[in-house]
Amino acid sequence: MNLRPYLAQMRGVIRVNFAYPARVWTGLLYGFFHIIPQVFVWRALYAGKDAVAGATLPEMLTYVVLSNLVGFVTWFNGASYIEQRMKDGSIGLDLLRPVSMRGLFVAANLGDVATSLVMYGLPQTLLAIVLVGGIVAPVSWEAFGLFLLTTLLGMGVQICWMLFLGTFSYWFINTWLMQWLLQASWKLLSGALVPLWLLPKWMLTIARLLPFQASQYTPVAVYLGRIPVSDVPRAILVQVGWIIGLLALHSLMWHRGIRRIVVLGG
Amino acid sequence: MLNSAKWWLGLGWMSLKMRVASQISYNRWSYFSLFIAQMLSYLSDMALVWAMFRAFQGVDGWSLYQVILLNAIYLMSYGISQAFTVGLWDSNDLVANGTLDDYLIRPLNPLVHLMARNFNVGYLSHLTTAIITIAVIYPHLGVAWGVLHWVFLAVSIIGASLINAALTIFPAATSFIWTRQSLLSLIQSIRFSFNKYPLGIYPTVVRIFLTVVIPIAFLNYYPAASLLGKAPLALWPLITLAVGVLMMTAALAFWRWGLARYSSSGS
Amino acid sequence: MPLVQARDLRKVFIRHTHGPGIRGALQGLFRRQSEPVVAVDGIDFDIEAGEFIGFIGPNGAGKSTTIKMLSGILVPTSGELKVDGLVPHRDRRINARKIGVVFGQRSQLWWDLPIPESYNLLRYIYGIPQADYDERIAYFRDLLGLDEFWTQPVRELSLGQRMRGEVGAALLHRPKLLYLDEPTIGMDALVKERLRHFLVDTNRRDGVTILLTTHDLDEIERSCRRVMLINRGKLLFDGQLENLRAECSADTVMTVLFGEEPPADAFEGLQVLERDGARVTFGFRRGTTASGDLINALMSRYTVRDIKLTEPSVDVVVSSLYGGGEGSA
Numbered sequence: 001m002n003l004r005p006y007l008a009q010m011r012g013v014i015r016v017n018f019a020y021p022a023r024v025w026t027g028l029l030y031g032f033f034h035i036i037p038q039v040f041v042w043r044a045l046y047a048g049k050d051a052v053a054g055a056t057l058p059e060m061l062t063y064v065v066l067s068n069l070v071g072f073v074t075w076f077n078g079a080s081y082i083e084q085r086m087k088d089g090s091i092g093l094d095l096l097r098p099v100s101m102r103g104l105f106v107a108a109n110l111g112d113v114a115t116s117l118v119m120y121g122l123p124q125t126l127l128a129i130v131l132v133g134g135i136v137a138p139v140s141w142e143a144f145g146l147f148l149l150t151t152l153l154g155m156g157v158q159i160c161w162m163l164f165l166g167t168f169s170y171w172f173i174n175t176w177l178m179q180w181l182l183q184a185s186w187k188l189l190s191g192a193l194v195p196l197w198l199l200p201k202w203m204l205t206i207a208r209l210l211p212f213q214a215s216q217y218t219p220v221a222v223y224l225g226r227i228p229v230s231d232v233p234r235a236i237l238v239q240v241g242w243i244i245g246l247l248a249l250h251s252l253m254w255h256r257g258i259r260r261i262v263v264l265g266g
Numbered sequence: 267m268l269n270s271a272k273w274w275l276g277l278g279w280m281s282l283k284m285r286v287a288s289q290i291s292y293n294r295w296s297y298f299s300l301f302i303a304q305m306l307s308y309l310s311d312m313a314l315v316w317a318m319f320r321a322f323q324g325v326d327g328w329s330l331y332q333v334i335l336l337n338a339i340y341l342m343s344y345g346i347s348q349a350f351t352v353g354l355w356d357s358n359d360l361v362a363n364g365t366l367d368d369y370l371i372r373p374l375n376p377l378v379h380l381m382a383r384n385f386n387v388g389y390l391s392h393l394t395t396a397i398i399t400i401a402v403i404y405p406h407l408g409v410a411w412g413v414l415h416w417v418f419l420a421v422s423i424i425g426a427s428l429i430n431a432a433l434t435i436f437p438a439a440t441s442f443i444w445t446r447q448s449l450l451s452l453i454q455s456i457r458f459s460f461n462k463y464p465l466g467i468y469p470t471v472v473r474i475f476l477t478v479v480i481p482i483a484f485l486n487y488y489p490a491a492s493l494l495g496k497a498p499l500a501l502w503p504l505i506t507l508a509v510g511v512l513m514m515t516a517a518l519a520f521w522r523w524g525l526a527r528y529s530s531s532g533s
Numbered sequence: 534m535p536l537v538q539a540r541d542l543r544k545v546f547i548r549h550t551h552g553p554g555i556r557g558a559l560q561g562l563f564r565r566q567s568e569p570v571v572a573v574d575g576i577d578f579d580i581e582a583g584e585f586i587g588f589i590g591p592n593g594a595g596k597s598t599t600i601k602m603l604s605g606i607l608v609p610t611s612g613e614l615k616v617d618g619l620v621p622h623r624d625r626r627i628n629a630r631k632i633g634v635v636f637g638q639r640s641q642l643w644w645d646l647p648i649p650e651s652y653n654l655l656r657y658i659y660g661i662p663q664a665d666y667d668e669r670i671a672y673f674r675d676l677l678g679l680d681e682f683w684t685q686p687v688r689e690l691s692l693g694q695r696m697r698g699e700v701g702a703a704l705l706h707r708p709k710l711l712y713l714d715e716p717t718i719g720m721d722a723l724v725k726e727r728l729r730h731f732l733v734d735t736n737r738r739d740g741v742t743i744l745l746t747t748h749d750l751d752e753i754e755r756s757c758r759r760v761m762l763i764n765r766g767k768l769l770f771d772g773q774l775e776n777l778r779a780e781c782s783a784d785t786v787m788t789v790l791f792g793e794e795p796p797a798d799a800f801e802g803l804q805v806l807e808r809d810g811a812r813v814t815f816g817f818r819r820g821t822t823a824s825g826d827l828i829n830a831l832m833s834r835y836t837v838r839d840i841k842l843t844e845p846s847v848d849v850v851v852s853s854l855y856g857g858g859e860g861s862a
Contacts, residue, residue: 180303
């Protein structure tokens with residue numbers, strides 16, 4: 001496969017992202033404002049307590065910092081782009097091109113991830129570490145390695161989720177409601193803002209039915225040893241399962257959709 | 267040539283009818299579903315606070331339900347102010363693409379025209395969410411509010427709505443300086459992140475910042491402290507109202523300055 | 534006293550730039566370079582009440598900026614501007630009652646609703662009495678042909694239909710002056726003709742003074758007697774259309790497709806405006822050269838596949854006003 005057009009796409013996106021200086025600075029500040037309240041609220045919540053649900057304050061703060069960082073890597077947006085191109089039929093034109101539209105789209109997202117990681121994610125994490133006064137070390141070297149691996153897999157889950165959602169939205173009419181619903185469940189059930197160990201059982205059950213925790217919660221939980229190294233293979237299996245399942249559903253709906261667009265003309 | 271308040275209300279009402287008709291012309295249900303979707307989204311924010319706090323006793327002397335009240339009061343003032351100022355969210359588009367010119371060729375005050383034309387009844391969803399939330403948590407607040415409490419709640423919300431509106435007008439007007447950027451999303455992120463928890467959790471410098479520089483602590487923290495008996499009842503609601511009037515005046519002056527600048531150097 | 538008076542009118546913008554590539558963008562984070570851009574460079578003109586003026590020039594010549602100054606949206610950097618005795622930007626709201634503006638690129642109509650909804654809102658804004666409003670509507674529906682699409686939402690209208698609606702919207706409150714900024718971009722000839730007919734009628738009937746901006750010469754040919762030509766912020770010509778023609782070194786353009794590419798020195802003595810392989814564009818003056826003679830001369834020496842005669846575009850006019858253009862003898 002010739003990767004050149006995809007790399008060019010990534011580079012282009014990175015350049016555009018840097019084009020508006022004020023946006024970069026405000027984005028940086030935005031991140032600080034996002035993380036500062038989280039750090040202080042956990043501190044205040046832990047006042048006079050050693051451990052809550054088996055997690056100490058330093059562990060909790062480490063969770064906040066790392067979960068925020070992982071969020072930058074697993075943040076993929078724009079399922080609506082695919083939906084839009086399918087709905088207005090412009091996907092027909094994309095199919096005529098020698099490069100894959102989905103490939104370009106993923107490349108653009110990777111470009112976004114790379115820029116936001118460098119521009120916002122790392123400065124934000126550094127500030128948070130200073131604010132927190134240092135994060136706890138990973139429970140072991142293996143855990144650290146597996147943290148990186150599960151983060152990458154989390155990225156994969158999120159890419160597939162985005163592709164899935166793009167085609168899913170094509171087949172379902174009321175996407176607004178669905179998207180807000182998904183956003184709400186992401187906030188509550190991904191572990192991005194509240195670690196899953198604090199949730200009641202019934203919410204955990206719902207969380208497992210959605211892929212969000214596999215991309216967002218799993219890596220940090222591995223780092224902190226909330227998922228012990230011996231259980232990590234199972235967690236990885238879940239991630240891979242989501243990737244395969246979402247991809248399968250996506251391509252099924254994609255090919256059906258394409259056939260409908262081509263045969264019926266949009 | 268000043269138009270009366272009644273005249274502006276008339277314009278707002280006409281625009282509102284046209285806006286709703288526009289939405290419905292696509293899909294009768296989309297308007298309704300957006301309403302539900304927004305309610306769900308904000309209810310999930312309340313649920314998030316609940317999920318965070320349930321294993322703990324509370325924070326800085328505020329119980330879980332008192333913290334949720336903070337969020338509900340904020341949401342209400344945000345919804346009221348946004349119903350008017352939502353048209354300013356496109357301030358970059360207004361300036362960069364010249365949509366503002368369409369207002370400037372009319373014999374009206376462009377800011378009031380913009381607000382009247384874009385008045386959005388959809389923010390009722392914020393109000394509804396806040397009212398439902400307050401109704402649900404009220405028994406858990408451990409207070410017995412008399413008439414005066416409700417009056418001061420209303421005063422607080424009016425003051426907070428003015429502050430919130432000023433906090434949209436002011437950053438929107440920065441589009442006049444930077445054309446394609448504004449401080450809008452920055453201010454938005456500050457008011458949505460720092461308002462969730464009581465001010466007491468922050469170090470002094472942040473507290474001063476949120477009281478004096480970007481006074482969002484008046485949007486919910488100070489008034490709620492009064493209403494929950496942590497401070498004299500009349501004190502903070504009245505100060506909130508005064509801050510609101512002051513900030514609105516300042517924001518309008520800044521808008522006028524920015525508009526003059528746009529006309530003399532903008533494209 | 535003329536209705537509009539402009540003296541040494543200037544408008545300078547500040548534009549921010551940054552260098553190329555990721556590197557330039559990164560540098561842009563720390564410092565911004567800015568440069569002044571002169572959009573309108575000291576122009577003078579008068580407009581009398583009742584005139585119908587074509588305001589032409591290539592894209593970016595300063596037409597829109599001038600219109601925005603006339604509307605009171607932009608403040609001139611220097612110079613004087615008076616519209617009906619007022620300085621537009623200082624008395625913007627009073628001025629706004631006297632003018633109607635159509636921006637060809639944007640819509641002032643509500644996108645999802647039928648035209649009358651937007652008109653009704655404008656009636657309220659301008660406080661137009663009901664009887665007067667009804668009379669205006671009847672006139673527009675008849676002469677602009679709004680009846681054909683009166684109940685359809687604007688988003689379903691064709692470009693030409695929408696623009697007719699826009700023109701009606703701008704004239705609803707009986708303005709003294711009508712500014713049209715590129716209203717006919719992308720419209721077909723038939724629609725243009727209809728709009729032209731209407732504008733001429735309004736100009737005569739109501740005495741509305743019209744300033745029509747365009748970069749299309751054809752369009753003003755039969756409506757405007759007076760033409761103002763602007764390029765790079767300077768007024769190059771202001772006068773009768775016939776005189777503009779007289780000052781140009783070419784009033785007719787002929788595009789010829791030859792059988793093969795002619796040699797480089799083939800057209801000595803002829804004004805070549807453009808060469809693109811076997812396709813060559815000539816400019817000439819109808820008074821001095823007969824097109825028939827020219828065609829005969831070319832056909833006697835070369836194989837000619839196709840010939841097209843057109844009016845000169847505004848770019849040709851501009852370049853021929855600037856020392857007769859590059860290719861002239």
